[in-house]
Amino acid sequence: MQHTSSIERIDFMISGMHCASCEVLIERKFKKIPGVERVSVNNATGRAKVYCSRTPSLEELNNAVNADGYSVQYRNHPPVKQECAEPRGEHYAEIGGIAIIVVGLYLIIQQLHIAPPNFGVSDTMSYGFVFLLGLIAAVSTCLAVTGGLLIATATRYNERHAELTGVQKFKPHLYFNIGRVVSYTVFGAVVGALGSVISLSTRATGILTIVASIVMVVLGLQLLDVFPFLRRMQLKLPKRFAHRIHDASNSEHRAAPFFLGASTFFLPCGFTQTLQLYVLTLGSPMRGALTMLFFALGTLPALMSLSVLTSFSKGLFLRYFVKVAGVLVVLMGVLNVSGGFALAGVPLDPRTLFAQNTAPATEVPMRNGKQIAEMRVEGYEYYPSRFTVKAGVPVDWLIDGRKAQGCAQVLIVPKLGITRRLSRDAVTTISFTPKQDGTLEFSCSMGMTTPGARFTVVSGSA
Amino acid sequence: METKMKTELTIVGTHCASCKALIEDVSSEIAGIISCTVDYRTGKTIIEHDPSVDWKAFDAAIAALGEYHVER
Numbered sequence: 001m002q003h004t005s006s007i008e009r010i011d012f013m014i015s016g017m018h019c020a021s022c023e024v025l026i027e028r029k030f031k032k033i034p035g036v037e038r039v040s041v042n043n044a045t046g047r048a049k050v051y052c053s054r055t056p057s058l059e060e061l062n063n064a065v066n067a068d069g070y071s072v073q074y075r076n077h078p079p080v081k082q083e084c085a086e087p088r089g090e091h092y093a094e095i096g097g098i099a100i101i102v103v104g105l106y107l108i109i110q111q112l113h114i115a116p117p118n119f120g121v122s123d124t125m126s127y128g129f130v131f132l133l134g135l136i137a138a139v140s141t142c143l144a145v146t147g148g149l150l151i152a153t154a155t156r157y158n159e160r161h162a163e164l165t166g167v168q169k170f171k172p173h174l175y176f177n178i179g180r181v182v183s184y185t186v187f188g189a190v191v192g193a194l195g196s197v198i199s200l201s202t203r204a205t206g207i208l209t210i211v212a213s214i215v216m217v218v219l220g221l222q223l224l225d226v227f228p229f230l231r232r233m234q235l236k237l238p239k240r241f242a243h244r245i246h247d248a249s250n251s252e253h254r255a256a257p258f259f260l261g262a263s264t265f266f267l268p269c270g271f272t273q274t275l276q277l278y279v280l281t282l283g284s285p286m287r288g289a290l291t292m293l294f295f296a297l298g299t300l301p302a303l304m305s306l307s308v309l310t311s312f313s314k315g316l317f318l319r320y321f322v323k324v325a326g327v328l329v330v331l332m333g334v335l336n337v338s339g340g341f342a343l344a345g346v347p348l349d350p351r352t353l354f355a356q357n358t359a360p361a362t363e364v365p366m367r368n369g370k371q372i373a374e375m376r377v378e379g380y381e382y383y384p385s386r387f388t389v390k391a392g393v394p395v396d397w398l399i400d401g402r403k404a405q406g407c408a409q410v411l412i413v414p415k416l417g418i419t420r421r422l423s424r425d426a427v428t429t430i431s432f433t434p435k436q437d438g439t440l441e442f443s444c445s446m447g448m449t450t451p452g453a454r455f456t457v458v459s460g461s462a
Numbered sequence: 463m464e465t466k467m468k469t470e471l472t473i474v475g476t477h478c479a480s481c482k483a484l485i486e487d488v489s490s491e492i493a494g495i496i497s498c499t500v501d502y503r504t505g506k507t508i509i510e511h512d513p514s515v516d517w518k519a520f521d522a523a524i525a526a527l528g529e530y531h532v533e534r
Contacts, residue, residue, distance in 0.1 A: 018478065024527055025484040068483045 007037055010050050012061065016070040017043040029064040030056075048072070095224050098320075099327045106331070125278070127294045134298015137271035137406075146264045147306055148216045148332040150176065151325045154310045166312040172257040173307035177300060179261030184272075184296035185289050187265050191279045192288020206447065208266075209340030216333030223326030271295070273445045274409045277421035340447065361386040361456055364395070371395045373455070377404040377411075377422065380444065385453035389434055395455075397430040407446040415440050466496065469509045475530035476502040485524065492520045 014026060023041040026048065030039040035054030041047070050056070061072040125133075138147075154173065265272065275295055279288040309321060362384045364373045371393050376383045377400065389395050401409060401422025411430070412419045422428045434440065440455040473485060482502040489498035494515030500507045509515075521532045 017480075019480060021478065021480040021484050021527075021529060025480050025487065028484070028487055069479065 007051050007053055008055070010052065010055060011075045012048045012050060012058075013046050013073045013075055014041065014048050014065070014070050015046065015073065017041070017046060019043060022070070025068060026065055026070060029068070030061065033060050033064055047075075095323060095327065098323050099331075102324065102327050102331065125291075127290060130275075130291050130294040131298040133271065133275075134295040135301065136298075137295070138299035138302035146180075147303060148220075148329045150303065151306055151310055151329060154307070170307060170311040173304070173311060175255075176257040176261035177303060177307070179258035180264050180303075181293065181296040181300070183262035183265045185293040188279055188292025189285040189289035191276050191292075192282055193285040205445075206340045209447070210337055213333040213337035213340055216329050216336070220326045220328075220330035220333060223322055223329065271406065273407065273419075274421055277410065277419075361388040363388055366393075367396075369394070373397045374400075376400045377408055377449075379403065379405045380408045380449045382442075382450045382453045385450040387455045389455050389457055391434050391436055391457050391459055394431060394433045397432070399428045399430065401428055406448075407444040408449050410445040411442060412445050413440055413442045419445065465512055467511055467513055469511060471507050471509070472505045472533045473500060473507050473524060473530050474505055474533055476500060476505050478502055481530070484527065485530065488523050488527065489520065492516065492523060495520065 017023065017026070020043065023043050026041045027039040030036050030048070030050060033056045036050060036052045036056060038051040040049040040051075050061075058072060058074065065072065150173070154169075272295075275291065279291050282288055282291070310325070362373075364371045364387055366372070371389050373387045373389065373395055375385075375387075375397065399411065399422055401411070402424055404422055404424075409422050409424070410419065411422055411428075413430075413432075416432055418430060418432070420428065420430055434455065434457040437457050437459055440457060442453055442455070443449045476482065476485065479502060482500040485500050485507070486498045489495050489509065492515065494512040496510040496512070498507065498509050524530050524532050
């Protein structure tokens with residue numbers, strides 16, 4: 001039975017592995033054992049295939065890797081998976097701490113009202129002002145989706161390709177932002193020329209928001225590494241090919257981020273929607289293009305800083321950055337998903353779980369045979385937010401949007417197909433006639449305003 | 463005696479004790495390297511070596527692992 005030349009395969013189970021480095025390390029250690037020709041280790045299954053001309057003893061294998069924290073058993077022995085050297089408890093405590101700090105900062109910033117209350121899209125704006133608007137928009141919740149997706153995908157990419165240098169990691173960001181600026185300019189011109197807004201229907205925007213939010217939550221949780229099972233969802237290159245990434249054709253690396261950046265024009269963002277409605281009133285492709293261009297340029301500094309941070313940080317700072325980014329991305333995803341539900345017209349709005357709108361419905365007075373509903377918009381809130389109107393009687397809805405912020409400058413009523421930019425200088429009037437009993441929900445174009453805001457339509461004869 | 467030198471560099475991409483063990487193991491096979499100590503949290507790596515050490519071989523060996531690259 002002794003055939004020194006024939007190679008046999010023996011499978012072992014290894015406990016204590018958690019990553020690709022473990023695989024390589026164990027493969028190297030085993031190969032140093034006399035008689036072992038080839039080794040293939042899989043950290044996901046815990047299995048090691050050892051191809052050998054002489055069967056190594058279990059003791060030999062254990063001696064080779066025990067010092068690094070692994071243990072080897074025979075195949076019928078189930079492996080024990082071990083998590084990264086970083087203790088899990090400490091890991092969760094860190095994430096918890098970061099989450100508390102981030103939420104705290106968010107609440108503080110909300111209280112401070114950093115954005116001037118009267119800062120928004122007015123009827124006449126200089127390009128410099130539009131640029132400033134971009135600056136503000138980029139640091140507000142508006143570009144949360146764009147920024148969140150950018151960080152999440154970039155950080156995942158960087159984690160998997162840690163061997164790339166900072167400049168190499170930064171390049172895709174550059175193409176991403178070029179794509180964004182170009183598409184904003186082009187679509188600005190198109191909106192100006194066509195005289196109609198390019199955007200998806202409210203329902204589609206809502207569904208897109210929900211999908212993007214779920215992607216953000218999953219990516220964020222992957223970054224945080226809270227649920228080990230999520231790791232299996234990642235696409236992983238075979239480790240032996242990872243270093244060939246350098247040689248991969250560059251064109252592919254340019255086109256993908258470019259088009260990703262270009263597509264962000266369609267991502268739900270209150271500011272872009274408001275600006276589109278503004279560009280519409282200009283009725284000029286040239287001015288439309290320039291307005292959107294300056295807006296996109298204004299959003300550059302904030303997004304580029306994110307890019308620089310994700311590309312060039314390393315060591316301890318990178319570890320904390322990844323955690324902070326993970327927490328932020330999850331939070332933004334959770335905040336966004338509720339807006340998406342509101343837009344998609346899903347009756348169950350998850351936000352009502354946290355903020356019940358128990359405001360009593362306001363009865364509207366009659367004037368000249370019309371029902372007059374008066375409403376103020378302050379920041380992101382509607383006062384009052386609930387009205388009762390009679391079916392079959394025309395409604396004049398007088399909206400004072402002078403103090404509206406961000407996306408609240410655009411009001412939508414999905415069931416009526418109404419999308420209207422609120423004037424910053426005067427009261428905006430929306431006229432409609434409710435046809436039948438039921439409810440007509442309204443919100444800002446991102447679904448981020450007072451939850452549960454609506455008209456309740458009752459029978460006119462009652 | 464005075465042939466022994468110390469060089470400090472950063473290996474980007476380390477995340478756990480296995481990375482540390484792997485890099486230290488690979489380094490021990492490079493001619494001229496006497497010892498190598500990696501702090502996987504920061505990537506900071508201290509190498510004791512002869513003046514004749516082949517840094518190109520070292521960098522290539524680390525890069526070949528697929529997950530890391532050397533920065534100086």
